[in-house]
Amino acid sequence: MGAFDIACPICGGPTTIDPNFLSAMEDPIKKLLEWLERLVAIRKNHVPFFGTYDLYGRVENKDGSVGIDIYNVSGEAVGLHEKCWELAGKPDWHWFVKHRLFSGDHMYLPPFDKYSGQFYNWMVFVSSDDISTAFDPSTDETNSNRILKRIAEIQLYKRSCD
Numbered sequence: 001m002g003a004f005d006i007a008c009p010i011c012g013g014p015t016t017i018d019p020n021f022l023s024a025m026e027d028p029i030k031k032l033l034e035w036l037e038r039l040v041a042i043r044k045n046h047v048p049f050f051g052t053y054d055l056y057g058r059v060e061n062k063d064g065s066v067g068i069d070i071y072n073v074s075g076e077a078v079g080l081h082e083k084c085w086e087l088a089g090k091p092d093w094h095w096f097v098k099h100r101l102f103s104g105d106h107m108y109l110p111p112f113d114k115y116s117g118q119f120y121n122w123m124v125f126v127s128s129d130d131i132s133t134a135f136d137p138s139t140d141e142t143n144s145n146r147i148l149k150r151i152a153e154i155q156l157y158k159r160s161c162d
């Protein structure tokens with residue numbers, strides 16, 4: 001059994017944390033990583049939907065009664081970190097289409113791609129120096145700058161393709 005591991009199309013990082021691993025983490029580290037699980041699904045109708053990843057291609061609300069399919073093949077919505085969405089200026093569906101940003105299986109960007117497998121290798125990731133690339137961008141300026149740089153690259157890429 002494998003989950004559909006989905007990476008944030010903006011920062012390229014994981015959208016869920018292994019629950020067994022999360023419970024074993026120290027509180028200060030947990031606090032820095034919690035933002036990874038707060039997602040938003042941007043849909044064609046422009047109403048943002050907030051929730052968490054259900055491991056099967058959907059962003060779902062707290063009690064799991066409503067879920068939005070964000071998996072690439074559906075083409076109906078894109079799912080990403082709420083904070084990455086905010087850093088990008090809360091763009092709507094058209095922005096994601098224009099820049100060809102979709103959610104899909106294992107689309108991790110460096111350095112996250114090194115830890116991708118059937119399951120994301122949290123054990124190795126957390127004990128590596130790369131862990132700082134997953135720290136909350138609202139409190140970690142280095143990571144905030146990394147994500148903003150990526151957003152600038154996304155916008156530049158589209159311009160060069162026009």
Ligand SMILES: [Zn+2]
Nearest residue numbers: 008011081084
């Ligand atoms: Zn992100």
